Amino acid sequence: MKKIYMILAVCIILLGFQVSKADERLKLLGKITSIQLENKEDSLLVSIRLKMSFQATGNVPVLLWKQTYPHDENLRGRFLGTFSKIFGMLPTEKEEKILYYHSSRLPSIQRTQGWQDIKKELDSEILQSTQIQSIKSGETLDFDAEWSFIFLKKKANGSNDPLWGYSSHFDVLSNEIKTAKNLSLQVTYRVWSSELELHSDRKDKKPFGKKLQKRWKKYGYLWLDDIVSEPIPLDLSSAVVKTESKL
Amino acid sequence: MRPSGSDTFRQDYAYDKLNRISTVNEYQVTNGTPAELARQLGLKGNEAEKFAKNFTEKGLSDGVELAKLGGDTGRIYGIVQDKLSDQRKEDIKGKGDNPYDGILADCSSTSANLNLPIAGANGKNWSVLVMDVFIENNLTSKSEGDLRIGDVVRYGLDETNSKGEITSRNVPKHFTTFIFMSDDNVPQVFSRSGVGGRFETGSASGFAGKFGNDVDYGNIRGIGRDSTGYYGRR
Numbered sequence: 396m397k398k399i400y401m402i403l404a405v406c407i408i409l410l411g412f413q414v415s416k417a418d419e420r421l422k423l424l425g426k427i428t429s430i431q432l433e434n435k436e437d438s439l440l441v442s443i444r445l446k447m448s449f450q451a452t453g454n455v456p457v458l459l460w461k462q463t464y465p466h467d468e469n470l471r472g473r474f475l476g477t478f479s480k481i482f483g484m485l486p487t488e489k490e491e492k493i494l495y496y497h498s499s500r501l502p503s504i505q506r507t508q509g510w511q512d513i514k515k516e517l518d519s520e521i522l523q524s525t526q527i528q529s530i531k532s533g534e535t536l537d538f539d540a541e542w543s544f545i546f547l548k549k550k551a552n553g554s555n556d557p558l559w560g561y562s563s564h565f566d567v568l569s570n571e572i573k574t575a576k577n578l579s580l581q582v583t584y585r586v587w588s589s590e591l592e593l594h595s596d597r598k599d600k601k602p603f604g605k606k607l608q609k610r611w612k613k614y615g616y617l618w619l620d621d622i623v624s625e626p627i628p629l630d631l632s633s634a635v636v637k638t639e640s641k642l
Numbered sequence: 643m644r645p646s647g648s649d650t651f652r653q654d655y656a657y658d659k660l661n662r663i664s665t666v667n668e669y670q671v672t673n674g675t676p677a678e679l680a681r682q683l684g685l686k687g688n689e690a691e692k693f694a695k696n697f698t699e700k701g702l703s704d705g706v707e708l709a710k711l712g713g714d715t716g717r718i719y720g721i722v723q724d725k726l727s728d729q730r731k732e733d734i735k736g737k738g739d740n741p742y743d744g745i746l747a748d749c750s751s752t753s754a755n756l757n758l759p760i761a762g763a764n765g766k767n768w769s770v771l772v773m774d775v776f777i778e779n780n781l782t783s784k785s786e787g788d789l790r791i792g793d794v795v796r797y798g799l800d801e802t803n804s805k806g807e808i809t810s811r812n813v814p815k816h817f818t819t820f821i822f823m824s825d826d827n828v829p830q831v832f833s834r835s836g837v838g839g840r841f842e843t844g845s846a847s848g849f850a851g852k853f854g855n856d857v858d859y860g861n862i863r864g865i866g867r868d869s870t871g872y873y874g875r876r
Contacts, residue, residue, distance in 0.1 A: 442854070466801060466810070466813070467801060468801070468802065468803050468804055468809075469802075469858065470857070475857075476855050477738060478738030480736065480738070493736050496733070496736065496738070498738060498740065498835075498839070498840045499854075499855065499856045499857070500816075500835045500836055500839065500840075500853075500856040500857045500859065501835060501836025501837055501838065501839040501857060502815075502836055502837065502857050503748045503749045503750055503769070503770045503815065503816060503817075503836050503837055504747065504748045504750060504751070504765065504768060504769040504770065504837050505769050505770060505771065506769040506771070506772075507769075507771065540855070541854065541855050542854060542855055543853060543854025543855065544854075545853070545854075583738045589837045589838055590837070593765070593766050621738075623738075
């Protein structure tokens with residue numbers, strides 16, 4: 396029995412090492428370049444522009460899919476932001492907490508010939524520069540990003556129901572974000588598209604991506620997971636107000 | 643994504659040890675009469691009468707769990723509750739993950755399976771394009787006032803290139819499922835927003851368009867010459 400526990404403990408340690416090892420290969424850093432507040436009739440829109448940087452921090456280059464969405468030119472070449480959250484420390488508390496979060500809408504399954512063509516092009520022994528970009532160890536890949544947050548100004552009917560939209564955000568803004576210290580923003584990006592994998596009834600293991608990851612080992616590490624940025628300091632006092640707005 | 647409120651339909655929750663909402667326990671009926679409830683679910687004629695009769699005969703009243711009503715209403719609300727509960731559990735973790743479901747994998751497979759249990763849609767065999775074909779073969783266009791629980795709402799967009807020229811017209815981008823008409827007659831829908839996306843509810847129009855850096859779902863729009871973008875079983 397003791398032996399089994401020991402083996403289990405070793406497995407857990409190894410698993411932890413694997414995860415942290417993978418995380419150390421790539422970092423996502425961000426810097427806010429502008430914040431704009433737009434006062435609307437029923438809401439306050441906060442638009443944040445950022446300079447984001449993927450930084451290869453491991454010993455091997457990191458390979459990223461070039462986001463060559465076959466149909467939607469608005470998405471093409473753009474990393475897809477999937478999730479954002481604002482952290483802060485309230486005067487009454489000793490620890491930071493999540494004050495706001497937002498899940499973005501995602502594209503639906505298209506499974507068109509365009510996607511098949513991309514898969515065919517990717518499924519090659521040689522790295523296809525039309526589909527994959529490489530970040531050498533110690534180098535960065537920069538991109539511009541924009542995130543918007545909407546805060547409702549008043550409670551609508553049923554606003555105590557947290558699942559009905561994002562009703563609590565007005566309260567969060569007025570009562571929490573306003574008084575919180577050390578505000579920071581953390582954003583998540585999707586790097587590998589679900590459209591490149593089959594959507595099975597079991598948890599998606601990204602078999603196509605894993606196959607390429609193994610095949611292209613000599614070129615670097617193909618990044619498949621969503622990536623969460625490092626916390627980005629957020630100073631709302633630097634915001635430009637588009638119309639009269641009281642934060 | 644805020645829907646109008648409804649006095650008739652309310653959500654109730656279960657709480658975890660830290661007093662955080664952990665589960666969407668049930669959709670409750672509060673003030674509605676059986677006939678009013680049937681109307682807001684979009685049931686008509688014999689179906690509405692049968693629903694109201696069943697409701698009354700079983701001695702149901704305020705606080706009834708819609709998932710336990712049987713028929714399409716019970717089936718659809720059962721799924722809606724399960725999925726919203728799963729979503730809430732992920733939200734509490736705060737990592738930005740959404741529940742995994744290979745059957746209800748995206749908006750198209752979710753709305754197909756909710757509309758027709760034998761649709762057989764899943765993440766492997768379905769897509770927004772397949773959903774358009776499914777609609778053309780199985781459903782018929784209808785008006786907003788005729789919406790019935792389980793009906794499909796379609797969202798389409800003209801795709802453009804970097805010069806702003808239209809490259810493809812009325813491309814299907816999103817689908818939602820009608821679940822009830824609010825007291826102020828605003829259609830309320832359930833949706834999975836994208837592949838592996840959020841399970842959420844809101845007004846049908848709340849899912850149209852683009853917000854911030856989000857993906858653009860376009861507008862509520864029918865296939866070809868279909869005028870409304872609302873579809874129900876033939």
